[in-house]
Amino acid sequence: MKLLVVEDHRELRGLLSTHLERAGFAVDAVASGQAALDAMAVAGFDALVLDLGLPDMDGMAVLAACQKLPRKMPCIVLTARDALDCRIAGLNGGADDYVLKPFDMAEFEARLRAVLRRTHGMRENRLELGNVAFESASRLTTVQGHPIDLLRREAMLLEEMLRVWPRIVIKERLEEHLYATRESVTLNAIEALISRLRRKLRDGGANVLIDTVRGLGYRLVLAEEARRDDEHQS
Structure with a gap:
């Protein structure tokens, strides 16, 4: 499966890309909201990993654009925003899961795979x-x-x-x-x-x-x- 990772923190972006590629995914990683929108316009992805704190726009705008795609693309939101209203806004905005920073990579991968199983209609195991x-x-x-x-x-x-x-x-x-x-x-x-x-x-x-x-x-x-x-x- 092919993933789009949107994370402006260079070190975390690199860690995510490396871990997910080793786990068997193809990964495109970008650092800004506009780069994410451009990537979604020209390529298909099986899931979006999205940081809400982007340098050029609020990640919620990227999430909203994701919801308008003709093909359902599940999204896991990454954020340091721990407030309950932020989590509710993200989930109501279409996110399939909400992961608070800092997080464990193995747990994140497990949650990603769970989201993929759910949103792809429990694709054949x-x-x-x-x-x-x-x-x-x-x-x-x-x-x-x-x-x-x-x-x-x-x-x-x-x-x-x-x-x-x-x-x-x-x-x-x-x-x-x-x-x-x-x-x-x-x-x-x-x-x-x-x-x-x-x-x-x-x-x-x-x-x-x-x-x-x-x-x-x-x-x-x-x-x-x-x-x-x-x-x-x-």
Whole structure:
């Protein structure tokens, strides 16, 4: 999942970005309200982590803009404002949770994941296709019950492809989903990622293949279906 972190304190912004990226998220981090509005105008995010005390505008204005987006984007508010009326205003303004500074990173991550589960309609915790299974909460991938070791972006790629199956995952969508906006992504990087995941699934004995759809992107297919298609074409 891709997150937008809006925090003007440079050290905390860096700590949040590092922790969340290590936890398996793609993160865009900005330091002002206007930068947040600009980011939301050009990219899609699965959640917003928002500091209310921004240098150029009140964070509540960013929260209000978030509520007007066509796609629901959950928001966790970060603030040092401990007054009850401030917390009530934030929750009434559309925030899904309210975290007071200072906070523990592990607890914050747990609360973020809880918000994501609620607001995404309790998205499936377990995704399966053929003999491949993916546990969203733990990011554990198994083939016939045996775990295979996937790096963070490989797991994110597999999760995205399982969620959209049997549809095609467009290359541009993969770039947006797997990488933060600040990262420079080449076509070769996506192809290398696909190649590594394809090899690990094959070596693990998966009966699921990654099919390249020229000019569009990639999709998952069952090996048996792929063989039938090849026989039909021949």
